[in-house]
Amino acid sequence: MTPDARSTAVAIGGMALVTYLVRSGGMVVAQVLPGTPGVTAFLRHLGGSVIVALVTATLARADLPGLAATVVTLLLAARGRPTSALVAGMTVAALLRAL
Amino acid sequence: MTFAGGAEFSIAGLRRGALASIPLAIASAVLGAGFGVAARQVSLSAWATLLMSGSVFAGAAQFAVLPLWSAPLPLAPIWFSTLAVNARFSLLSASLTPWLKRYRGATPWAAAALVGEGQWAVATTAYAKGERDLGVFVGSGLVVWTVWMAGTLGGFLAAPSLGDPRRFGLDLVLVLFFTATMTSAWRGPRDLAPWGAAALATRIPASIVAPEWQVLVAALIGAAVGAWRDTRR
Numbered sequence: 001m002t003p004d005a006r007s008t009a010v011a012i013g014g015m016a017l018v019t020y021l022v023r024s025g026g027m028v029v030a031q032v033l034p035g036t037p038g039v040t041a042f043l044r045h046l047g048g049s050v051i052v053a054l055v056t057a058t059l060a061r062a063d064l065p066g067l068a069a070t071v072v073t074l075l076l077a078a079r080g081r082p083t084s085a086l087v088a089g090m091t092v093a094a095l096l097r098a099l
Numbered sequence: 100m101t102f103a104g105g106a107e108f109s110i111a112g113l114r115r116g117a118l119a120s121i122p123l124a125i126a127s128a129v130l131g132a133g134f135g136v137a138a139r140q141v142s143l144s145a146w147a148t149l150l151m152s153g154s155v156f157a158g159a160a161q162f163a164v165l166p167l168w169s170a171p172l173p174l175a176p177i178w179f180s181t182l183a184v185n186a187r188f189s190l191l192s193a194s195l196t197p198w199l200k201r202y203r204g205a206t207p208w209a210a211a212a213l214v215g216e217g218q219w220a221v222a223t224t225a226y227a228k229g230e231r232d233l234g235v236f237v238g239s240g241l242v243v244w245t246v247w248m249a250g251t252l253g254g255f256l257a258a259p260s261l262g263d264p265r266r267f268g269l270d271l272v273l274v275l276f277f278t279a280t281m282t283s284a285w286r287g288p289r290d291l292a293p294w295g296a297a298a299l300a301t302r303i304p305a306s307i308v309a310p311e312w313q314v315l316v317a318a319l320i321g322a323a324v325g326a327w328r329d330t331r332r
Contacts, residue, residue, distance in 0.1 A: 001169060001170040002142050002144075002169075002170060003168070003169065003170040003171070003172045004170065005144075005147075007170070007172045007174075008143075008144070008147045009147075009150070010172075010174065011172045011174055011177050011178075012147060012150050012154060013154070014174065014177070014178045014181075015151065015154075015155045015160065015164065015177065015178060015181045016154035016155050018178050018181045018182050018185065019155050019156070019157050019160065019181060019185045019188070020211075020212055022182065022185050022186055022188045023185075023189070023192055023211045023212060023214045024192065024208060024211040024212075025189050025192075026189030026190055026191065026192035026193035026196070026211075026214075027193065027195070027196050027199055027200075027207060027211050029189070029193060030192070030194075030196035030200075031196055031200055037329070037330050038326050038327075038329075038330045039326075040197070041325060041326040041329035041330055042322050042323065042325070042326035043193055043194045043196065043197065043322075044194065044325070044326075044329075045194075045290075045293040045321065045324075045325030045326060045329075046190040046191070046193055046194040046318060046319075046322040047190065047191050047194040047195075047219050047220075047223060047284065048281070048284045048285075048286075048290055048293065048294060048297075048321075049190075049293050049294065049296075049317070049318040049319075049320075049321030049322045049325070050187045050190050050191060050216070050297075050314065051216055051220075051277055051280055051281045051284055052281055052294045052297040052298050052317075052318075052321060053187075053297045053298070053300070053313070053314045053315075053317035053318045053321065054159070054187070054216075054274075054277045054314050055274060055277050055278050055281055056297070056298040056301040056302075056317070057301040057314050057317070058273070058274040058277070059274065060301065062271075062274065065268070066274070069268060069271050070271075070274060070275060070278050073275045073278045073279055074278050074282060077278065077279040077281075077282035077283065078282050078285075082122045082126065082279040082282070082283055083122040083125045083126060083279075085275075085279045085282075086126045086129065086272070086275050086276060086279050087129075089268070089271065089275040090129075090267065090268035090269070090271060090272065090275065092268075093268035093271050094266060094267050094268045097265065097266065097268070098266070
């Protein structure tokens with residue numbers, strides 16, 4: 001059944017609030033942390049680690065065309081072509097799935 | 100405008116950020132289209148789809164709640180899933196804090212609303228090259244938000260004529276987008292230890308770390324390993 005407009009708006013409003021709180025919360029926490037070399041290095045490594053963890057966690061559930069697409073995207077993006085990398089990856093997956 | 104410590108926020112910065120985001124913008128538009136298609140398939144209405152993309156602005160979390168979308172809406176699971184999937188944003192904004200904290204008033208709070216992987220990568224790449232104008236991050240975020248909305252609308256409108264989006268690899272847009280972002284965030288061999296640790300840590304069994312917290316825990320471990328390596332003498 002399709003949810004009514006009111007509960008839909010409440011659900012989305014809550015999602016937006018939660019998301020803004022985590023977005024701003026990281027800044028609040030990082031501001032009260034001491035600026036020691038260890039903390040600075042930790043903050044510097046956070047972003048990249050987030051993205052690596054996202055990719056690895058998703059790949060664990062991917063099918064074969066998905067894995068092949070990721071390898072193609074990785075190789076092309078490493079050559080500095082992020083957009084064609086994405087399109088090429090999707091194309092590879094589409095072709096493999098059409099077989 | 101100039102803030103403490105020579106930190107700037109200018110129109111020129113906004114433009115530099117926007118221009119540096121062109122490849123990212125194309126990817127975000129495709130990602131938005133993927134979400135528009137997926138949302139329509141679970142019969143979200145047009146306004147709800149656009150409201151979600153506009154106000155939540157977080158692809159992974161938006162995809163994650165779609166399977167839950169039927170009446171009566173399970174509010175607590177929807178919000179909890181959003182919290183778990185988006186918790187990683189707190190790490191991205193924490194890593195931007197050395198830059199954000201030079202600004203006063205509403206500026207850092209408004210900028211925080213735009214945090215996401217793509218614009219984080221654009222901004223930190225610029226920061227590493229000496230850029231200190233926060234306009235670069237905001238400009239990138241605004242471009243991504245705009246094309247993300249346009250993509251969402253386009254995908255929503257095109258959905259009925261598309262059929263199964265898996266045929267076009269649309270279900271893979273998110274992971275491929277993150278893969279491309281990961282490559283542009285690579286700063287050389289010194290990233291190997293933290294990245295390897297983060298990747299390995301996603302293999303921690305679900306009995307120890309629940310799947311929805313996997314990314315957050317793995318990222319914290321990766322950053323801790325990087326910090327330990329950097330400060331050990």
